[in-house]
Amino acid sequence: MATNDALIEQLRTLVGAPAVTADLDFSRGITAEVRVTLAQLWPALEACRDAGYFLETITGLDFVDTNELVYQVNRYEPRCRIALRLLCGKDQKVPTVSDIFSSALWQEREVWEFFGIRFTDHPDLKPLLLPEDTDFHPLQKDFGKVHAYRRRDEIYG
């Protein structure tokens, strides 16, 4: 898929070639995976927006040693789903990307209420789905019944 290469090449120069894993077989449902740092998150997502991508979803992952955010962007045609993965420490704040993609306004609220990951400069960071006075974060692994609480390297090696 040669048409996919433009943005992926651009991301390679932006975050460094080793951080980008392209998977043209689509074996995990994504075209490329990009590991970004806090400082690279904004420029990387801006590059995605300028290339005509939309933000599909933001997800949090809770591990013993770290939190992780997965931003998935995609475009209309042809398919090219890119997952940007950001490792953030347990108490680390993440800059909001709602200025780049408006859909992040709600998705970040959701991640915040469920995982307790704070977003800086978010204009309206309040619970979206949970009651307004909620003081717990249900998708953290120390909440409720949990089968396993793992370190990140136990899953991703």
Place this chain on the structure above:
Amino acid sequence: MDEQLLEPVRENIYQLNLGPQHPSTHGVLRVLLKLDGEYIVEAEPVIGYGHRGHEKMGENHTYLQFMPNTSRMDYLSGLIYNHGYCLAVEKMCGIEVPERARYIRVICAELNRISSHLLWFGTYVMDLGGFTPFLYCFDDREQILDLLDGVSGSRLTYSYCRFGGVNRDVDDAFVAGARRFIARLRSRWVDYHNLVTKNVIFIHRVRDVGIIDRDLALRFGVTGPNLRAAGVAYDLRKIEPYEVYDRFDFEVPIGGKGDAQDRYHVRLAEMEQSCRIIEQAIEALPAGRFRNEYRYQHVTPPKGDYYLGFESARGATGYYLVSDGSRYPYRCHIRVPSFGNLQVLTEVLKGTMVADAISILGSVDLVIPEIDR
């Protein structure tokens, strides 16, 4: 004379609660409207009344145990969600699915899509004040529910798909019933168009109302018929063909400017395309097993994550599953199309009138429990 009485009346911006019990808010949506007279200054959807914690439940249940949950998120196209979840787990574990099962799944998913669109059609016209088409649509939809009831055992929250196949085989009565239904639905189009599409009151309620253009859709991640109404032929059944959709000949109907009328026409045209897919699938339905000989109960996908995108009745949906190699998923996230479709209304409703807000809310086809999860 009292000084206060001499002061002119100041027009204030006031707030109005739309929902959560308003009939046009489908499910439990509450929209906080700030109004300047009849005009909306700001609209803030307040959601979460139907939050059940499906993502947390996903982590607490084995992969098979989570199956019934999938059809309870978007209860109008539960079978499509079911189907997508099965595909995601099958892809993760490398489970082969017999050809017959793959065709059966497509037939049932498309029937479900038509039933979802029919319900939208009926309730939308009812929101706009026309009661009769609602009865016609529910009559037609009932035929689909009977068909799916016969094959899956439930009318709304189907748990029909299984890893490596489907729960029960379809029989000749189902195939004949599906054929009969398609012929019947096609004969109804004339009624629908005469009753609704050409109705001048209806046209005035939907034309140039609630325009969602391509740029706005891109910013908010709007997908499905709402995006296609803006002229973008983005349909995961075509762009990212899963199951056997690449074997069928069907079109992706698109609109032009993306107003409520375009969304109406796109959904109506989509029902016809679903009929075409069902016809082709029935024609080509292969013989053989409907389920693998081995019954997968406690699957343990290899470590890592998987994303599966599929097209539900409301747009691009996705399961993001992270496996730690055990019987329980480590993380189970669901991307729901109504999320972006509702969020975009914070922009679209600005500056419109309250009566139009009802028309716009209905036209984007929201299912709130899907957003709340």
